[in-house]
Amino acid sequence: MTSADPTTEPPERDAGRPQTLFEDYPNCPRLPLPPVQSARDPDALASLRVKDVPVARWLVRAALRLTGFETFRTARPDAVEACLSRDDGSRPVTGPLFSAVLPLVDDPETVEPCVRAARLLRAVWDLHADIRAGRFEPDFHHGRPLESRGYLNLFGTRFVFDGSSFRVFKTGHTGRMVVASRCQQFAVDLCGPDERPSVERLTDTLRHVWESSATAGHATQDTLGTLSCAGQATQCDGFRRLLGDPSNRDLYELVKHSFVVVCLDLDATPQSYAESARVAFSGNCANRWFHASLQIVVFGNGKACLICNPDTGLSGNAMMRAGGEIHRRSIAAVPAGTGPEPASTSSIRPLTWNLAEVPFDRVRDDLSAVLDDQQATFDLPGVGRVNLRARGFSPVELFVVAVQLATFRLTGRVASISQFVTTARYRCGSMTTALVSTPEMEAFQTALETPAMNTGHLRGLFDAAVDSQKTACRAARSRVPLSAALALFRSSQTGARRRYVTGVLRRLIVLIRTLGLDDEGRGRDVVLSHPAIVPEVPMLGRPGVRLPYVRYFALHYQMLDDRTRLTVMPGPSWKISNADLAAALGSAVDVLLTRLDISYGRHRHV
Secondary structure (H helix, E strand, C coil): CCEECCCCCCCCCCCCCCCCCCCCCCCCCCCCCCCECCCCCCCHHHHCCECCCHHHHHHHHHHHHHHCHHHHHHHCHHHHHHHHCCCCCCCCCCHHHCCEEEECCCCCCCCCHHHHHHHHHHHHHHHHHHHHCCCCCCCEECCEECCCHHHHHHCCEEEEECCCCEEEEECCCCCEEEEEECCEEEEEECCCCCCCCCHHHHHHHHHHHHHHCCCCCCCCCCCHHHHCCCCHHHHHHHHHHHCCCHHHHHHHHHHHCCCEEEEEECCCCCCCHHHHHHHHHHCCHHHCCCCECEEEEEECCCCEEEEECHHHCCCHHHHHHHHHHHHHHHHHCCCCCCCCCCHHHCEEEEECCCCCCCCHHHHHHHHHHHECCCCCEEEEECCCHHHHHHCCCCHHHHHHHHHHHHHHHHHCCCCCEEEEEECCCCCCCCEEEEECCCHHHHHHHHHHCCCCCCHHHHHHHHHHHHHHHHHHHHHHHCCECHHHHHHHHHHHCCHHHHHHHHHHHHHHHHHHHHCCCECCCCCCCEEEECCCCECCECCCECCCECCCCCCCEEEEEEECCCEEEEEEEECCCCCCCHHHHHHHHHHHHHHHHHHCCCCCCCCCCC
């Protein structure tokens, strides 16, 4: 049994941990800094979503000369690194719109939910200890080490409100967890700074929290977790009001200095990985805390998911590996068999917030605009890596062509498609997007709509389209794009200098728009992401939401050996159902394989 302790004091504010998105640990590789794109690069204006015409090139280059950007780009690598590793307060904080959920495979030894949660929590502490001790192998790709310092952002990392905006904050306090149970939050102090709680202690604590929260609330109640799902402006207003109350500020310090968040949804029993991902991500917002970099969600039948926030410095591939690492360690985290620990070993404090001033009417409006109740996750059987490679195709690139074909046949226009790619080969690298709807892709699409087109010529155009995709992704991986570099440059300035740079850039934007030179929709019709495949993590996605920053839809997809698994996130005005889109994607793959004269015959249900 555990004990309530309402007098627990928050630790010191800084807790001795560096406030940087990329925190060194023993044996982490020291990688080169990425090149910064120049305004003279051929595709520089595409990065800025500006039309590539002479007057636009002249305006952009003239503005950057006035600001001194070139000196920053070429002569200040220290400033570039500092900016890449620092959060400048501009990152979006809008709950499920920018987070992602990862269902974990079932624990082969237990379905008892509090034991499952305890084993996963102990695994998080063990992973943290391994990284801190230098026992964690960095990521590699083709023998080359990758940026791996972001893994420390799994622990004690979250967005906090500083009075005007949200910033990433990292605490060194490792003995506290926050538990969300039946829409109430609890701060639980478990152990000292160099200790790790046992599975027994964690299990006993979680059972006690679940029992004590029996009358706390329900999934539609207005809670602080619900506020963490609202839009940026609503959250800023809500937290400004919330923290005007001194008692709320004290509770906020407890949450701010916590190591991990676990959410107990023991009344729910989802039957599949896709269902558990959907319920965890968008089915019970009141029992979540989306400001945390990592949430563990556990259901009554022992199924479990992780929710990660990439804007706290976690890439999609890092999330996938972290899910696998945590699951494997949880299997090894067996109880010692010593029975429940004494009541004094843990202290539990219910966090009773004063929410009277929070604008929950706006919060509900924000949520209703983005939540979506369609099925979101689908399998395309037969569209797998083994099949496609055996037929001479590069699987990812063929799927992107299929996305363009399906979108064209659904909308009647060639979509502008971006795909996330990793930049982890460089120091402070994470993710960026590549524009993969190239002129070669459009030429192939046009030819494909010509029934009499010679198969050999069509295959040549297809190969050119594939090569153009690879070239675009390679270029995006190899540098900091000009759009991001300008944001970094501005954040590196201070005082009057920053006001001057901001003024020049704002005037440039106004002039570009006035002259009709902007190309704001470029790359935003469709956004794709294909995270690494990890056996312990069946999928990654954002099921159950509509994304306001895409015109048509976004997809997380994974090309497995025998199938493609995808999760659809439609845009706000996209009218075609997720099921119809999935069927269209499967049909598009069939069309491509048939038209390109590849031996292909199967019967598939989507």
